[in-house]
Amino acid sequence: MAGRKQTTVKKPLLQPDNRGPRTIKRGDQVAELIKSWINDGKVRPGVRLNKEAELQDLFKVSRGSMREALKALEVQGLVSLSTGPDGGATITRVPLARAFQSLQNFLFFESISLEDIYGVRRVLEPLLAAGAVEHLTDADFEALERSVEVCEPFVASHEHALDQRHEDIHFHDVLAAANPNAFLRCLCQIINQMLHSLVVVAGNVTQQEYQAFGRKTVAAHRAILDAARRRDASAVEQLMAVHMEEAEAQLRKVHAALRQKLVLDSDLGLRAGGKRGS
Structure with a gap:
């Protein structure tokens, strides 16, 4: 089995939301950043993202926020989540x-x-x-x-x-x-x-x-x-x-x-x- 393809992007910085009293949750910010990777062609369908702990470190967020971000992307059809030793998030084409x-x-x-x-x-x-x-x-x-x-x-x-x-x-x-x-x-x-x-x-x-x-x-x-x-x-x-x-x-x-x-x-x-x- 081929090794996990690592996402090669610069370490992102989550920015504070200055649009008013309602702040954007960190999980939503992470989801938006990953979507920007897809949008810019940095990750394509079939690419597996780093393991959850590595993504937490990359984005400097809690485990709960990271899981919230991945779940939001799964609901939108942009990632597929799997469990187990080789599990994680894989970028997918949005299914019909x-x-x-x-x-x-x-x-x-x-x-x-x-x-x-x-x-x-x-x-x-x-x-x-x-x-x-x-x-x-x-x-x-x-x-x-x-x-x-x-x-x-x-x-x-x-x-x-x-x-x-x-x-x-x-x-x-x-x-x-x-x-x-x-x-x-x-x-x-x-x-x-x-x-x-x-x-x-x-x-x-x-x-x-x-x-x-x-x-x-x-x-x-x-x-x-x-x-x-x-x-x-x-x-x-x-x-x-x-x-x-x-x-x-x-x-x-x-x-x-x-x-x-x-x-x-x-x-x-x-x-x-x-x-x-x-």
Whole structure:
């Protein structure tokens, strides 16, 4: 195992806060300094910070303040904390789950509907799919094909139907991952996560209605996949635009709605001292 990569920065000096009677806690000051290291490129994702005792000495703070700083950074998704002899803090890329959680918790206090989401999705998803076409690999095509195949069999149960609808969303995640526009990709992936986690349908929806929804989705995905294999970005964009219109109409037929809720760490598999699975 490679040795711990030490952070090579000058010893920081925590400055007193002169902005008024409310002082900035030392733990918060430390967190801000470490974020400035990330911002300046002094530490990158994958770099492990010095051990906790060494960081305490570096920043001249108590153990409690140091732990408070690291915990704050973990909550923001900027470090991953681990325990044990080789444990400590490792700089990480902010996971998409954290971005989704923050946005959804903001939107919890706003009045948004499924129609609002599809108003945005109708614009973004065709652009995203078209931009992904030339970047799709053989592995991507295999993943898209598997997604379509999972959704084609006869639905035997309500639970299986829900699994198929989640796989429908995965089809769009594969396209998103292939698009090189990171901003567009992030927006569409967050929308997909919202649809996956927060959309609920009426309890009296019949299996026939689920099947009708599934058949239309499979047909649309198959057509999009065939056009993508031909590297026909224009056709993919047009097909996706039609698919978005049909998908919203189908969701209305099954009386779908957006469940307003705060997203907890446990909802996303995020927990203190651990990382979310892939």
